[in-house]
Amino acid sequence: MIEINNLTKKYGNFTALNNLNLNISTGTVFGFVGPNGAGKSTTMSILATLLSPTTGSAKVGGYEVTKHPKEVRKLIGYMPDFFGVYDHFKTVEYLDFYGASYGIPRNERLQVIPQLLELVNLSDKKDFYVDSLSRGMKQRLCLARSLIHDPELLILDEPASGLDPRARIEMREILKELKTMGKTIMISSHILPELAEMVDEIGVIENGVLVSQGKVSDIQNQLSSNRILNIRILENKERAMEQLRDEKFVAKVEADEKGLQVHFSGEDKDQFELLSKLMADGHKIVSYSEAEADLEDVFLAITKGA
Numbered sequence: 001m002i003e004i005n006n007l008t009k010k011y012g013n014f015t016a017l018n019n020l021n022l023n024i025s026t027g028t029v030f031g032f033v034g035p036n037g038a039g040k041s042t043t044m045s046i047l048a049t050l051l052s053p054t055t056g057s058a059k060v061g062g063y064e065v066t067k068h069p070k071e072v073r074k075l076i077g078y079m080p081d082f083f084g085v086y087d088h089f090k091t092v093e094y095l096d097f098y099g100a101s102y103g104i105p106r107n108e109r110l111q112v113i114p115q116l117l118e119l120v121n122l123s124d125k126k127d128f129y130v131d132s133l134s135r136g137m138k139q140r141l142c143l144a145r146s147l148i149h150d151p152e153l154l155i156l157d158e159p160a161s162g163l164d165p166r167a168r169i170e171m172r173e174i175l176k177e178l179k180t181m182g183k184t185i186m187i188s189s190h191i192l193p194e195l196a197e198m199v200d201e202i203g204v205i206e207n208g209v210l211v212s213q214g215k216v217s218d219i220q221n222q223l224s225s226n227r228i229l230n231i232r233i234l235e236n237k238e239r240a241m242e243q244l245r246d247e248k249f250v251a252k253v254e255a256d257e258k259g260l261q262v263h264f265s266g267e268d269k270d271q272f273e274l275l276s277k278l279m280a281d282g283h284k285i286v287s288y289s290e291a292e293a294d295l296e297d298v299f300l301a302i303t304k305g306a
């Protein structure tokens with residue numbers, strides 16, 4: 001559905017996208033993650049035909065965005081990170097206005113708008129003025145707006161930003177429903193854990209370059225070379241620490257009241273050998289476990305925080 005090849009965007013001398021390559025297949029919910037200023041909005045604006053790339057190619061549904069913007073716009077629903085809503089409209093009039101600007105006939109709009117309001121849980125707000133809605137409601141209205149022409153692909157730039165936890169959960173539920181409706185969704189965030197549970201795949205961008213792409217679990221596994229082993233030892237902790245520090249694959253050993261944390265770069269068989277050795281040397285091991293890679297750690301490990 002989306003094919004990006006060697007996409008570069010320069011703002012003056014500043015390179016915001018640097019030969020970016022990215023593919024998203026039809027039906028995928030794709031999380032686009034990266035720290036502030038990484039280039040997420042720039043990429044999404046180019047896909048939404050609102051910004052021209054400096055060089056490279058971006059295609060949506062096989063259409064090159066710069067050559068066939070009209071075809072691309074029919075295929076996509078775009079929700080920008082900052083959006084204005086026309087405050088003097090009532091909710092239903094607002095959607096009607098956008099429906100009309102997409103050329104949707106009035107009788108169709110009369111059918112579609114109540115369905116969209118239902119989808120985004122705003123049916124009871126249909127006659128409220130837009131400026132009286134909460135931030136979360138406005139975000140959901142904006143999502144409804146991006147769906148008015150029943151696009152195949154949704155490009156959502158940080159749709160959950162600034163929302164409280166309940167509003168975020170509501171947004172997540174709506175996205176799940178859109179996925180079951182068969183939409184392809186590209187959604188950005190600078191918070192990996194926020195996206196992880198609702199996406200099929202993630203791509204991590206930093207300094208305008210895609211640094212990682214795959215299933216969340218695959219990306220976690222890429223980091224398995226940096227595991228942390230939690231070991232609880234009954235007595236002679238100091239002796240165990242000294243011994244561990246001399247072991248192959250052990251980068252660092254720390255201790256707290258819970259036990260030892262061993263930073264380990266070996267594989268499963270090396271872990272097994274380490275444990276066997278500790279036991280053979282008479283250490284009284286109470287428990288031995290591998291810490292789950294935290295998604296926040298994954299994100300920090302992939303991005304360098306430049």
Ligand SMILES: Nc1ncnc2c1ncn2[C@@H]1O[C@H](COP(=O)(O)OP(=O)(O)OP(=O)(O)O)[C@@H](O)[C@H]1O
Binds near residue numbers: 034036039042
């Ligand atoms: N119009 C512009 N002129 C100059 N520089 C720009 C412009 N728009 C964006 N940039 C710069 O390009 C880089 C990428 O910006 P972009 O908004 O795409 O990042 P982002 O990943 O969406 O960040 P955020 O998470 O903060 O929204 C940033 O360094 C930004 O300052």
